[in-house]
Amino acid sequence: xxxxxxxxxxxxxxxxxxxxxxxxxxxxxxxxxxxxxxxxxxxxxxxxxxxxxxxxxxxxxxxxxxxxxxxxxxxxxxxxxxxxxxxxxxxxxxxxxxxxxxxxxxxxxxxxxxxxxxxxxx
Amino acid sequence: xxxxxxxxxxxxxxxxxxxxxxxxxxxxxxxxxxxxxxxxxxxxxxxxxxxxxxxxxxxxxxxxxxxxxxxxxxxxxxxxxxxxxxxxxxxxxxxxxxxxxxxxxxxxxxxxxxxxxxxxxx
Numbered sequence: 001x002x003x004x005x006x007x008x009x010x011x012x013x014x015x016x017x018x019x020x021x022x023x024x025x026x027x028x029x030x031x032x033x034x035x036x037x038x039x040x041x042x043x044x045x046x047x048x049x050x051x052x053x054x055x056x057x058x059x060x061x062x063x064x065x066x067x068x069x070x071x072x073x074x075x076x077x078x079x080x081x082x083x084x085x086x087x088x089x090x091x092x093x094x095x096x097x098x099x100x101x102x103x104x105x106x107x108x109x110x111x112x113x114x115x116x117x118x119x120x121x122x
Numbered sequence: 123x124x125x126x127x128x129x130x131x132x133x134x135x136x137x138x139x140x141x142x143x144x145x146x147x148x149x150x151x152x153x154x155x156x157x158x159x160x161x162x163x164x165x166x167x168x169x170x171x172x173x174x175x176x177x178x179x180x181x182x183x184x185x186x187x188x189x190x191x192x193x194x195x196x197x198x199x200x201x202x203x204x205x206x207x208x209x210x211x212x213x214x215x216x217x218x219x220x221x222x223x224x225x226x227x228x229x230x231x232x233x234x235x236x237x238x239x240x241x242x243x244x
């Protein structure tokens with residue numbers, strides 16, 4: 001049995017499915033509406049929707065013919081939570097850059113002070 | 123050809139590969155060190171490492187026998203960037219909760235004020 005996070009990541013590992021999610025982030029849509037921008041058949045879109053639904057990334061309305069799709073973000077939040085452990089890597093490197101810029105600034109200030117001292121000692 | 127983000131997400135869609143990444147987040151490790159906590163063979167670990175390397179999630183040292191693995195976080199940051207569009211969903215719901223709590227607090231304050239007015243009108 002596949003764990004939920006692996007199922008989610010696997011469902012997201014497809015550009016068409018990510019594009020469908022991006023569309024649904026704007027609001028509910030029917031299968032026909034979702035198929036429109038893609039050069040793929042309705043059955044192919046339906047297959048993608050089934051993968052997204054199994055991964056809990058979308059849900060579908062009850063009305064048999066209409067069945068609008070909507071985004072469900074709990075699984076995406078689970079990916080976000082998993083990523084949070086690693087976020088320190090790019091945030092740290094951002095912090096390091098900020099610290100470096102601060103150092104340059106301070107260096108300039110010290111240089112400035114040095115100049116002033118030099119003036120006094122003249 | 124698979125796009126880079128799909129390759130990354132697909133590589134992450136496996137609990138053993140995510141566990142390997144979690145280990146490497148602590149520091150470099152050799153294949154033997156990585157294999158230790160898992161009940162899988164060295165060749166199986168090597169296969170997982172190849173998938174992670176192809177996805178740009180790890181890199182490996184040059185020394186032929188040693189070849190320590192290290193985490194590379196640019197691809198993870200790309201996932202983080204992709205997720206940022208969706209983050210508003212759970213941050214919004216958090217904001218809504220905060221607003222609701224604020225409303226309750228204000229409601230209480232108003233009630234309090236109402237009581238005071240009632241007192242004055244007595």
